[in-house]
Amino acid sequence: MHANVLKYFVEVARCGSIRKAAQNLYVASSAVNRQVLKLESEMGAELFDRLPNGIRLNAAGERVLQHIRSTLNDFHLMRSELDALKGERKGHVSVAAMDSLFVDFLPATVEEFSESYPAVTYSIAAVPPHDVPARLVSGEYDLGISYVTKLPAGLDVVTEVSLPPGVVMASSHPLAKKERISFEECRNHAFLRLEGRSPIQGVVANDFHEYWESLKPSVTCNSTTLLKRLIASGRGISFFSKLAFLDELARGEVVWRPLDDVNVNALTVGVIAPNQRALAHVTLQFVDRMVRRLKHVELSLRGV
Template identity: 90%
Template sequence: MHANVLKYFVEVARCSSIRKAAQNLYVASSAVNRQILKLEAEMGTELFDRLPNGIRLNAAGERMLQHIRATLNDFHLMRSELDDLKGERKGHVSVVAMDSLFVDFLPATVEEFSDAYPAVTYSIAAVPPHDVPTRLVSGEYDVGITYITKLPAGLDVVTEVSLPPGVVMASSHPLAKAERISFDECRNHAFLRLEGRSPIQGVVTTDFPEYWESLHPSVTCNSTTLLKRLIASGRGISFFSKLAFLDELARGDVVWRPLDDVNVNALTVGIITPNQRALPHVTLEFVERIVRRLRHVELALRDA
């Protein structure tokens, strides 16, 4: 099949909308629709259910998406191997990670890797921690970084470090003097909450979702960058790993304290990859770099 057909199909499946897919691809909606109809005609079956508010993959479409992602992965793998034979450092790296890693950790890693591999391109997505494994299993991405809990089949943990979520606050905050902080103590202070399901959910008591929803945060948003600024300025406390505050902890602008919960403190941050498909050489090189950086950060933050 023609490369454009594959690209259009994957984007339409991702967006559940031909119009949105066309916008992302910078082509006309009619061109995308024409390619999808042509593909369905070639396959002899519809691949999408047409709904009033968009389109959705049906069973045949799900199987087609699985095949296309495997095909694209094999293509990128072959190109990487050909580049290696020619002595070129090209290729594509796709990473999905929790949002807190986009503040310091991933930008620094990509900058460093780009110095050694300037021709490499990247696809990098920020998602909630519990969504990272799903994105790897689906074939959308090749490398994931998230809290390690029970993983679905088909994934391997390359490395994991002890950087669990805790309570982060301005250095002047009253709780900064505590050695450990209980969930109940957090109720008595202005709380800044990252939108969505907490990464702690599922590793603590079964009534945590009720506790999480019972909080009355002064700010709820989907931006770690915004919450970081509000925390450092003393506007409230929040739950984060030290990974989100590398510079602030080094400068002493904020402090991090562990939660008084053994299960939370046992949580690790890990790098995960699929074990049912071969990864391009350049992706394996990237994984080696982030493994070294993650271990270095763990050592640097051990006493922070």
């Protein structure tokens, strides 16, 4: 199959819209539609269900997408191996990670890695923690960083560190004087909530969902950066790992306190990778940099 057909098909499947896919690919919608129709003709079957508000992969399309991702992975692997034979340092790294890692950890890792591998390109997506494993299993991304819970078959934890979620607040907050904080104590203070399902939900008692929904946050948003600023200014408290507040903790602007829950405190943050497909040389090198940085961060945050 021609490379453009594969690229267009994957983007349409991801967007659920030919128009949005065309915008992302910087080509005309007619060109994308033509390639999709050409692929369906070659396959002898429709690959999408056409809906009033877009298009959606059907069973045949899901199977084709699985094959294409496997084909593209093998292609990138082969290119990486050829580059390695020529002594070149090229390739592509794709990572799905929880949003808090985009504040300091991932930017620093990419900056450091780019000094040694300046020709490498990246696809890095902020994904809710519980969705990270699925993005790797599907082949959409090669690496993941998230809280480690029960993983689906086909994935391994490369390394994990003890950086569980806890309560983050301004250093002047009344709760900052406590060594541990209960969920009920949090209810009595202004709460700032990151939109979506909390990573804590899967590891504590079943009634946590009711507790989470019963909270009346003063702010709900999908931006860790915004919540960080509001927390540091004393506008409220929230649940975060120390990973999102490396600089603020070092400067003493905020404090982090563990929750009074043994299951939450046992949560780890891990680098996750597939075990059923080979990863390119440059991706393995990037894994090594992430592992080293994650362990360094864990060590530097002890006692903070």
